[in-house]
């Protein structure tokens with residue numbers, strides 16, 4: 497398990513600031529949910545945290561080491577990234593995709609060891625794709641591909657996992673199983689999610705992004721308030737607790753008129 501810290505992170509494209517002064521920490525073994533409307537910057541932030549993009553300003557640290565100082569191979573040995581809608585060569589099998597998770601631990605020409613094969617078997621089993629392991633990747637459904645990508649990440653035996661909307665193709669059972677699995681792993685997770693109820697149930701900490709800024713962060717109880725959800729998403733909600741589990745429950749009532757968020761309405765009033 498490791499800690500991921502972002503400090504004063506900013507990133508712009510052609511003069512447009514897409515991430516602005518982001519501060520966040522994912523503590524050892526915790527699940528951090530990145531929430532926010534379409535285009536708020538979740539994927540961009542995950543890419544910066546993964547070292548796939550370089551910030552204009554600010555630092556990402558894994559434990560106490562700056563991403564900048566971490567050798568690529570060392571990072572690949574500890575960090576797994578599950579991106580949205582990953583493509584793979586059509587003719588690779590599901591098992592070969594999962595085998596890629598062992599790449600950071602092997603030399604170029606080394607065969608997979610028995611130890612590697614056992615890890616791959618376990619990863620396939622954990623996401624329920626063992627029976628599809630010899631199928632071609634391109635024959636899988638969207639949800640099966642997503643689960644296979646998680647198996648690849650698990651085969652890496654990472655200390656940290658970054659996941660970009662890992663549940664968007666999954667049926668309800670597999671959504672719950674995926675988040676259950678993440679919550680049982682000794683791994684630090686940062687996961688972009690759209691489903692506020694899944695976030696309330698599984699995340700230890702939530703970071704809400706809007707227009708590339710962190711607008712709130714904290715436990716689901718402190719962050720998921722009706723005012724904040726209305727202000728950021730432009731949707732009226734009812735917040736209560738599910739009676740059997742006591743977990744926070746968000747019921748969507750209606751979009752606010754013409755999609756104007758409360759904050760935008762306030763800004764218009766002030767002009």
Ligand SMILES: Nc1ncnc2c1ncn2[C@@H]1O[C@H](COP(=O)(O)OP(=O)(O)OP(=O)(O)O)[C@@H](O)[C@H]1O
Pocket residue numbers: 509514532533534535536537538539540541
């Ligand atoms: N390379 C780029 N060039 C120009 N604009 C970009 C680039 N990458 C991202 N953006 C813009 O930055 C904003 C944030 O995009 P991002 O994909 O991070 O949002 P998101 O919160 O993940 O959205 P979604 O929920 O729709 O997946 C969007 O408006 C997007 O169009």
